[in-house]
Amino acid sequence: MDSASGELVGVGAFAQLSGLTVETLRHYHQVGLLVPAEVDDRTGYRRYGLRQLPRARALAALRDVGMPLEDVAAIVDATDRGTRRARLVEHRRRLTEAARRAAGRVNAIDRLIEREDVMGSPLRTGEGTPMLSGDRIARELLGTLERTDFGHLGARHEGKVRDSYVDGDVRTIVTTDRLSAFDRLLGTIPFKGQVLNLIANYWFDATSDIVPNHLLEVPDPNVVRVRECAPVPLEFVVRAYITGVTKTSLWFNYQAGARNIAGNPMPDGLRKNERLKAAILTPTTKLEAHDRNLGRDDAIAEGLVTADLFDRCADVCFRLFARGTELAAQRGLILVDTKYELGLLGDEIVLMDEVHTPDSSRYWYADTYHELFRQNKDQRALDKEPLREWMAERGFRGDGEAPVMTDELRIATATRYILLAEELTQRPFEAPELTAAERVANLLRD
Ligand SMILES: Nc1ncnc2c1ncn2[C@@H]1O[C@H](COP(=O)(O)OP(=O)(O)OP(=O)(O)O)[C@@H](O)[C@H]1O
Ligand SMILES: [Mg+2]
Structure with missing residues (x-):
């Protein structure tokens, strides 16, 4: 021993x-x-x-x-303290370095999780991303079209997304890259104006047998000349599914207990994203600062429209929605809901503003709808709903200060818009040589 x-x-x-x-x-x-x-x-x-x-x-x-x-x-x-201490300090340095790398990885995984939630998986391959170089996108990030001022074209009106110049019976509309959600302006998205214009013009063409539209000519990817109409003071929202996070959305109100929305009785027991028995019309006021749901009877009682005009408009809207649903389905998409603006030229109803664009509509992928619905999961959306949810997750629902969009979110949103344009029009998206800001300035300056 x-x-x-x-x-x-x-x-x-x-x-x-x-x-x-x-x-x-x-x-x-x-x-x-x-x-x-x-x-x-x-x-x-x-x-x-x-x-x-x-x-x-x-x-x-x-x-x-x-x-x-x-x-x-x-x-x-070691017999001396100095040697021991030096080894310990050296090891501390290695640990600190490893911690710094780990923190970087935690940040990176947070971004992956966020994109997974918000924009669809960055890890998923083979989904077909638009053929745009990083360089071209980077140029557009700095060259988006935010605001225009071409007074020589006519009286200037600034909408949330479009700048219009009215000269007699012709209106020049510049679709900017501004992004509005929750009734608020949140910044600009590369190529968004061009994409919106492409999609709206595609749908104007695809619905011209149902209702005449305002389109005269398209002098630039971001610009249209249209017939000036007397707007019907309602926005005609048609919905086939119960969803949404904004204050006028169906799901938001239903969840808050509403069982009659703009004159449409709603049954108990509906789940988020459930398909309605039939599409419903939930008009909102057009000329007020914030959208407000109101039914047919209120619209008539408030003197906004006659019963006859309302019914003719409603008929047009349901037929447009049926066409939209049918064509979207051929492309594997669900037209979830949308908003129409109608105007009058004499007694004739004319479709104006925009139609079935991702700004005015929600689209979901059809192939995964049922499975995701069964599992109570978010739908795969090809529109700006993920962006709305990104904002809502940060506590923003339209009041107070909006979170600032990161370039990453702007690019991801641009990608969504471009994919939807390609999907709907069945044509590859082409980025012009010049940025939107450069082109429109060249075309419209005095
Ligand atoms: N052919 C047309 N005749 C008259 N007005 C039109 C026509 N086409 C579009 N407009 C109007 O031009 C404006 C376009 O701007 P934009 O789409 O950015 O506005 P918005 O999002 O509808 O919001 P708001 O007009 O409430 O600010 C809208 O007010 C729309 O009603
Ligand atoms: Mg509009």
């Missing part, structure tokens, strides 16, 4: 006392870090002396901070 080791205990007890496992003790024995006081020749059973405990505990402490074995040996065997 090695008397210098003091009273002997078996390896199991020693493991308990030292905080090292039997396995680790065997390992330390093999590498010579901590040699047992006694090893039974026959059975190999190891005993340790209680005086070895301080060394064992020092080894345990160094193991707990992840010290490499060669350093452990150097530290526990």
